Amino acid sequence: MESGNGVGRDTAERAYDVVLFGATGFVGELTAEYLAEHAPPGFRWALAGRSRAKLTALRERLAARWPRCAELPLAVADSTDAAAMRELAASTRVVATTVGPYVWYGESLVAACAESGTDYVDLTGEPEFVDEMYVRHDARARETGARIVHACGFDSVPHDLGVYFTVQQLPKDVPLRIDGFVRAGAIFSGGTFASALTAMGRGRETMRAARERRLYEPRLVGRRARAPIGGPRFSRETGTWALPLPTIDAQVVARSARALEAYGPDFVYRHYASVKTLPMALGGSAVVGSGLAAAQLAPVRRWLMSRYEAGQGPSAERRARSWFTVRFVGEGGGRRVFTEVSGGDPGYDETAKILAEAALCLALDDDLPKTSGQVTSAVAMGDALLDRLRAAGIRFRVAYKG
Numbered sequence: 001m002e003s004g005n006g007v008g009r010d011t012a013e014r015a016y017d018v019v020l021f022g023a024t025g026f027v028g029e030l031t032a033e034y035l036a037e038h039a040p041p042g043f044r045w046a047l048a049g050r051s052r053a054k055l056t057a058l059r060e061r062l063a064a065r066w067p068r069c070a071e072l073p074l075a076v077a078d079s080t081d082a083a084a085m086r087e088l089a090a091s092t093r094v095v096a097t098t099v100g101p102y103v104w105y106g107e108s109l110v111a112a113c114a115e116s117g118t119d120y121v122d123l124t125g126e127p128e129f130v131d132e133m134y135v136r137h138d139a140r141a142r143e144t145g146a147r148i149v150h151a152c153g154f155d156s157v158p159h160d161l162g163v164y165f166t167v168q169q170l171p172k173d174v175p176l177r178i179d180g181f182v183r184a185g186a187i188f189s190g191g192t193f194a195s196a197l198t199a200m201g202r203g204r205e206t207m208r209a210a211r212e213r214r215l216y217e218p219r220l221v222g223r224r225a226r227a228p229i230g231g232p233r234f235s236r237e238t239g240t241w242a243l244p245l246p247t248i249d250a251q252v253v254a255r256s257a258r259a260l261e262a263y264g265p266d267f268v269y270r271h272y273a274s275v276k277t278l279p280m281a282l283g284g285s286a287v288v289g290s291g292l293a294a295a296q297l298a299p300v301r302r303w304l305m306s307r308y309e310a311g312q313g314p315s316a317e318r319r320a321r322s323w324f325t326v327r328f329v330g331e332g333g334g335r336r337v338f339t340e341v342s343g344g345d346p347g348y349d350e351t352a353k354i355l356a357e358a359a360l361c362l363a364l365d366d367d368l369p370k371t372s373g374q375v376t377s378a379v380a381m382g383d384a385l386l387d388r389l390r391a392a393g394i395r396f397r398v399a400y401k402g
Contacts, residue, residue, distance in 0.1 A: 015091045016044045017363040019075060021109065022098035023047040024054040026313040027123065027153075030352035031098065032058060036066040038392075039360065048075035048088060079105040085112040094119040096152075096359040103129040103202070110137050110148060117144035119362040123355060125155035125248045128202055131209035134374045135216050142373040147380050151252055152358040153351035157377050158326050158394070159249040159271065160256055161386050162341040164378040165396050167263055171333030175266035178330040179230070180253075181238050181274035182245060184346050186322035187314050223265050225257035230270040237329045237338065242272035256378040264332065274327070319345040327399070338400040343393065350394065357388045 020035065022028040028049070035045055047055050055074045062069040075091070077084035079099050089095060089112035099105050102124040113120040114137040124130060130150045141148050151157070163178055170176055227250035235242040250271035257263035314322070322345035330337045343350045358377065361368070365384045377385055390396055 046073035114141035156252040174333035176332035184324040227254035
């Protein structure tokens with residue numbers, strides 16, 4: 001099936017619709033299970049990773065539950081092998097990758113997808129990596145028609161599409177202001193911990209990459225789209241303390257706003273963690289500050305990473321008790337709206353679901369916006385991915401509109 005949404009490319013005759021790279025990692029295996037259960041008949045997909053033995057064992061586990069997976073193709077490839085990444089990208093219409101930290105292991109696959117016109121989705125929450133990939137590979141991806149969509153997990157789809165959904169409830173062609181408030185009850189895996197520590201420990205590199213990106217990004221003309229870091233405050237709308245959350249999510253939202261005129265002539269988004277009590281807020285700030293300080297010291301950073309083995313994560317029972325809620329307060333044109341995005345375990349079950357549905361969306365949906373280059377989930381998939389996630393059980397709702 002030809003999606004027809006990229007620019008200047010023809011990927012209809014490739015061997016696969018989707019290749020899942022990093023399939024034997026913790027989130028990779030959850031994503032493989034989701035695809036095994038939800039991919040439509042005739043969907044062509046493959047498992048990829050460094051170890052044939054681990055890939056074979058995963059295929060056997062999948063086949064025990066879904067017999068049609070018994071003949072699932074396997075691709076052995078290492079992220080440090082540029083030739084293998086080129087071969088992988090050329091074999092498929094979409095690559096979904098869970099292999100991080102991406103700043104260490106991700107660029108060769110992005111480069112290969114940009115060169116071959118292959119759509120790409122990942123789970124990165126690393127601003128440095130995203131900015132460097134924009135500078136180095138956005139132009140080529142635009143030429144070949146590849147859609148490079150980073151942060152296709154809990155970072156940052158619920159926030160990006162949550163704001164996109166909120167904008168749809170507000171008047172058009174007026175200045176808009178939206179605040180997002182994130183609450184979650186969950187724990188992390190070793191891979192997530194390693195990525196977070198890597199990002200926190202590379203502050204200077206992250207700022208350098210951001211500065212370089214600004215030199216290449218076109219300036220908005222006649223419009224503004226911003227994501228300033230707000231100060232700590234008590235939010236009357238949510239009845240919680242709001243702490244500024246300096247994750248990649250706000251940057252992703254701002255990039256969607258820059259690209260989509262529906263966000264109005266003057267758009268502002270602020271991103272917060274939502275905490276019930278002041279002592280919890282103060283304690284959370286102290287923990288984050290301590291983690292940030294510790295991450296600056298390479299020996300401490302290595303020791304902390306060694307405490308959590310990558311590829312391991314919370315049990316199914318623990319994930320079943322996990323949850324997230326993101327509440328948005330939007331204002332513009334004299335109107336006010338409260339919306340909410342919510343779901344189950346954010347870091348793993350819902351992240352695997354989001355990554356899989358994003359890959360399915362790019363591979364199968366014919367009515368996507370015509371775009372290419374490094375783009376956000378709202379820009380690349382918009383309503384199509386929103387509809388898919390709602391059908392998959394992630395809730396997007398309007399709580400109040402006045």
